[in-house]
Amino acid sequence: MLEDMDFIKSCDVPGPTKEAIRAIILYKSDVKDSENVVDVGCGTGGITCEFAQRAKHVTSIDINPEAIEMTQKNLDKFDLGDNVTLICNDGAEALKDIEDIDIAIVGGSGKQLENILELIDSKLNSKGRIIVTAILVDTKVEAINKLKELNYNPNIMEVNISKGRVLDRGIMMMSENPIAIISAKKR
Known part of the structure; x- marks a missing residue:
């Protein structure tokens, strides 16, 4: 796993997704070195970098040119990227030109989550997996409902990682990146 502190960051681009969250996403994805991954809403590229080390190919999408630039950096x-394609475009628009998806990670949808999930479903291989990360309650509900409508059996895990900070009088636990991870396999 790549360490959080090693990533290049920007106050204008979200991310990277915290290391413990990336580890859970990798575990839930069950990624193989023969699989193609799509990362919609790649931000600074934390998830892209992790999958680039493990998958056959990663296609990373973000509408924000600064996000694409940060992911490239x-x-x-x-020293990754030989197997990564970066696309600066709206997620739904970019997905129209992508085929052969084994795993799709959706971390940003620009208010088009239902459309993005429909497009992914139409291009997902027979044993494909979808993982949606969500902070907003509305996004969690929308993702679960759409996945059920598309005949998936989604699972949701609320993750709240806390790290300890040693003080003079004890240890204070500080929460980092509370997030829901919604995972579903194609039936």
């Missing part, structure tokens, strides 16, 4: 920093 992080790929370069970790």
Whole structure:
């Protein structure tokens, strides 16, 4: 796993997804080195970098040009990227041109989550997996409902990682990146 502190960050681009969250996403994805991954809403590229080390190919999408630039900088920093395609475009628009998806990670949808999930479903291989990360309650409900409508059996895990900070009088636990991880396999 890549360490959080090693990523290049920007106050204008979300991310990277915290290391413990990335580890859970990797575990839930059950990624193989023969699989193609799509990362919608890649931000600074934390998830992209992790999957680039493990998958056959990663396609990372973000509408924000600064996010694509940050993802490229992080790929370069970790000497990754030979198997990564970066696309600066709206997630739904970019997905129209992508085929052969084994795993789709949706971390940003620009208010188009239902449309994005429909597109992913139409391009997902027979044993494909979808993982949606969500902070807003509304996004969690929307993702679960859409996945059920598409005939998936979604699972949701609320994750709240806390790290300890040693003080003079004890240890204070500080929460980092509370997030829901919704995972579903194609039936």
